[in-house]
Amino acid sequence: MTSALPDGSGLRHCRMVSNWPRVPAKTAFATGKLYSGSRALFLQVKDVSYRSPGTEVNILNNVNLDLPQQSLGLIFGRSGSGKTTLLQVLAGLLAPSEGIVSITSPLGDDGDRELEFGTTGIVFQFPERYFLTETVVEELTFGLSSRSQNPLMTHQLYIQLHQVALAVGLMGIPWDANPRSLSDGYKRRLALAAQLVRRPRLLLLDEPLAGLDWKARIDVAKLLANLKKEITLIVVSHDLKELKPYVDKAWRMDPGGVLTEASLPL
Numbered sequence: 001m002t003s004a005l006p007d008g009s010g011l012r013h014c015r016m017v018s019n020w021p022r023v024p025a026k027t028a029f030a031t032g033k034l035y036s037g038s039r040a041l042f043l044q045v046k047d048v049s050y051r052s053p054g055t056e057v058n059i060l061n062n063v064n065l066d067l068p069q070q071s072l073g074l075i076f077g078r079s080g081s082g083k084t085t086l087l088q089v090l091a092g093l094l095a096p097s098e099g100i101v102s103i104t105s106p107l108g109d110d111g112d113r114e115l116e117f118g119t120t121g122i123v124f125q126f127p128e129r130y131f132l133t134e135t136v137v138e139e140l141t142f143g144l145s146s147r148s149q150n151p152l153m154t155h156q157l158y159i160q161l162h163q164v165a166l167a168v169g170l171m172g173i174p175w176d177a178n179p180r181s182l183s184d185g186y187k188r189r190l191a192l193a194a195q196l197v198r199r200p201r202l203l204l205l206d207e208p209l210a211g212l213d214w215k216a217r218i219d220v221a222k223l224l225a226n227l228k229k230e231i232t233l234i235v236v237s238h239d240l241k242e243l244k245p246y247v248d249k250a251w252r253m254d255p256g257g258v259l260t261e262a263s264l265p266l
């Protein structure tokens with residue numbers, strides 16, 4: 001059986017993942033860890049304002065926040081207050097009109113090291129609406145740079161796919177299943193996995209529980225709790241009850257894009 005992968009992925013014409021090279025017995029995922037090595041970072045947002053080009057009104061107004069590594073930060077607040085806009089600024093998709101977003105790794109030999117925005121992943125609200133491919137494995141590897149002309153890189157990618165699939169509970173789903181045929185909970189896991197394969201250190205999630213049934217909501221909330229052992233998470237959500245046990249720091253976004261550190265109103 002073969003599974004053709006997108007031309008851009010560099011993995012086309014490779015065999016099904018189950019036929020890929022055997023994974024050595026001692027791999028990182030045998031220890032249950034998603035990534036090997038440290039994923040530490042520190043996120044700091046200082047006096048950030050944002051207004052759309054050509055407009056005078058600030059959507060974000062003098063936002064400040066900081067979040068230590070391997071923790072989960074939750075942003076809640078009224079609809080239209082600016083939460084999604086802030087995530088887009090943190091992801092580097094929108095440039096702040098004023099202020100600074102800094103993502104640093106504290107572990108460099110020569111002190112703090114500024115990390116590139118490529119270290120940030122974002123999962124949009126209802127990400128399954130934007131699936132681009134016809135199979136699970138294509139969705140996971142879409143757009144990855146050409147790696148597998150080199151057999152060693154193919155092998156590494158194979159290990160990485162298995163690590164991520166284990167971490168998000170996707171094992172058991174056929175790699176050649178159509179993403180649209182999965183249940184809502186599995187679609188959300190796949191969308192998350194597609195970001196995790198890219199090895200972000202900071203993962204931003206917009207309403208990750210929206211539209212899921214109660215079981216999938218609990219599963220995804222627990223999954224986020226597990227992920228924060230290795231990466232730093234910022235979640236925008238109205239689903240405070242499910243996420244509360246795992247939240248390390250929370251902020252309320254008020255209309256006009258004003259962010260204040262706050263306890264969860266529960």
Ligand SMILES: Nc1ncnc2c1ncn2[C@@H]1O[C@H](COP(=O)(O)OP(=O)(O)OP(=O)(O)O)[C@@H](O)[C@H]1O
Pocket residue numbers: 052059077078079080081082083084085086
């Ligand atoms: N590209 C844009 N140009 C102009 N205004 C925008 C743009 N994008 C968003 N807005 C406005 O900015 C404000 C904040 O929107 P945003 O989507 O960030 O809010 P939100 O808190 O995430 O809302 P929701 O909870 O409904 O998703 C809204 O008034 C919205 O209409």
